[in-house]
Amino acid sequence: MAHKKTPAINGGSMADISFLILVFFLMVSTMDSEKGxxxxxxxxxxxxxxxxxxxxNRRNIIQVKxxxxxxxxxxxxxxxxxxxxxxxxxxxxxxxxxxxxLSEKKTENIEGFGPCQVSQGVISLQxxxxxxxxxxxxxxxxxxxxxxxxxxxxxxANFGKPYERLDEDKQEIVRKxxxxxxxxxxxxxxxxx
Amino acid sequence: xxxxxxxxxxxxxxxxxxxxxDIVFMVLMFFMVSVSMRQTDKLVTLTLPQASEVAKLxxxxxxxxxxxxxxxxxxxxxxxxxxxxxxxxxxxxxxDIKDFVASERESLSxxxxxxxxxxxxxxxxxxxxxxxxxxxxxxxxxxxxxxYGARKTP
Numbered sequence: 001m002a003h004k005k006t007p008a009i010n011g012g013s014m015a016d017i018s019f020l021i022l023v024f025f026l027m028v029s030t031m032d033s034e035k036g037x038x039x040x041x042x043x044x045x046x047x048x049x050x051x052x053x054x055x056x057n058r059r060n061i062i063q064v065k066x067x068x069x070x071x072x073x074x075x076x077x078x079x080x081x082x083x084x085x086x087x088x089x090x091x092x093x094x095x096x097x098x099x100x101x102l103s104e105k106k107t108e109n110i111e112g113f114g115p116c117q118v119s120q121g122v123i124s125l126q127x128x129x130x131x132x133x134x135x136x137x138x139x140x141x142x143x144x145x146x147x148x149x150x151x152x153x154x155x156x157a158n159f160g161k162p163y164e165r166l167d168e169d170k171q172e173i174v175r176k177x178x179x180x181x182x183x184x185x186x187x188x189x190x191x192x193x
Numbered sequence: 194x195x196x197x198x199x200x201x202x203x204x205x206x207x208x209x210x211x212x213x214x215d216i217v218f219m220v221l222m223f224f225m226v227s228v229s230m231r232q233t234d235k236l237v238t239l240t241l242p243q244a245s246e247v248a249k250l251x252x253x254x255x256x257x258x259x260x261x262x263x264x265x266x267x268x269x270x271x272x273x274x275x276x277x278x279x280x281x282x283x284x285x286x287x288x289d290i291k292d293f294v295a296s297e298r299e300s301l302s303x304x305x306x307x308x309x310x311x312x313x314x315x316x317x318x319x320x321x322x323x324x325x326x327x328x329x330x331x332x333x334x335x336x337x338x339x340x341y342g343a344r345k346t347p
Binding site: 014018021022025026035042043044130131137148 | 214253
């Protein structure tokens with residue numbers, strides 16, 4: 001009985017085949033990672049319910065407007081450079097000297113942390129139909145940055161670590177203590193200037 | 194001097210390529226893990242705006258994409274040079290967003306539907322008018338979680 005040896009499979013073309021698959025994957029896939037600014041839109045008011053006149057106190061709202069010509073206004077003051085907006089918002093939200101015209105603070109009991117002064121300030125962002133998306137995102141980014149700065153300060157003061165490096169529970173506490181209230185107002189015809 | 198005289202032919206030994214497939218497979222695996230499948234062909238040219246505070250989208254499978262931008266060069270004769278909205282593989286209007294969101298919802302499992310995030314990828318030169326229309330349309334069909342696509346500032 002002659003023992004027949006199975007011939008070895010030639011693996012030489014393996015590399016070619018896997019290169020082929022590699023090229024296929026390179027072509028059908030995208031590398032770009034999904035990054036961006038996450039937002040939550042306000043729900044549409046019910047039809048029979050009149051847009052509830054804002055219960056929010058006037059002093060608790062800072063209006064940020066971006067005009068059609070991409071000029072930024074905070075309150076009624078024009079802002080030359082978007083980077084000046086950040087400090088303004090921070091001052092409005094933290095209200096370090098407890099001024100009457102800046103946002104109000106309310107003591108709230110946060111679970112797992114205890115009573116804490118929470119700013120009631122709301123940033124209302126308005127834009128025109130002619131505003132460029134670039135400027136809009138720039139302003140949005142600046143607002144988020146301002147809130148993140150305050151969160152970092154809070155986290156440093158209370159937990160001794162920046163917000164990013166806290167664990168999930170503590171981040172939750174910080175998020176409650178420093179809420180990110182950016183309202184993208186109902187589109188209105190912002191006066192063309 | 195015999196020391197320096199080489200006798201006999203000395204051949205350069207061939208490079209052993211036995212491990213080449215393994216290496217290529219490794220690269221392949223890396224790409225498969227790090228990359229997401231392209232679901233739609235982009236018909237618009239767009240440069241995302243830059244932002245420094247970007248966050249990563251955690252569940253890519255729960256995202257629906259809306260592209261806004263100027264149609265590609267080759268499509269401009271047909272669709273013009275105005276900013277257009279692209280849903281799936283074709284240009285649509287804001288009225289179609291409702292159906293789009295509904296079908297995206299449909300494709301998710303029951304429990305995941307509430308987490309649907311609509312990622313708006315718009316060119317930085319787009320006017321806000323069109324974005325506002327999209328936002329209103331999304332609110333109307335209560336897809337409230339949105340993300341403004343942006344690049345991270347280097």
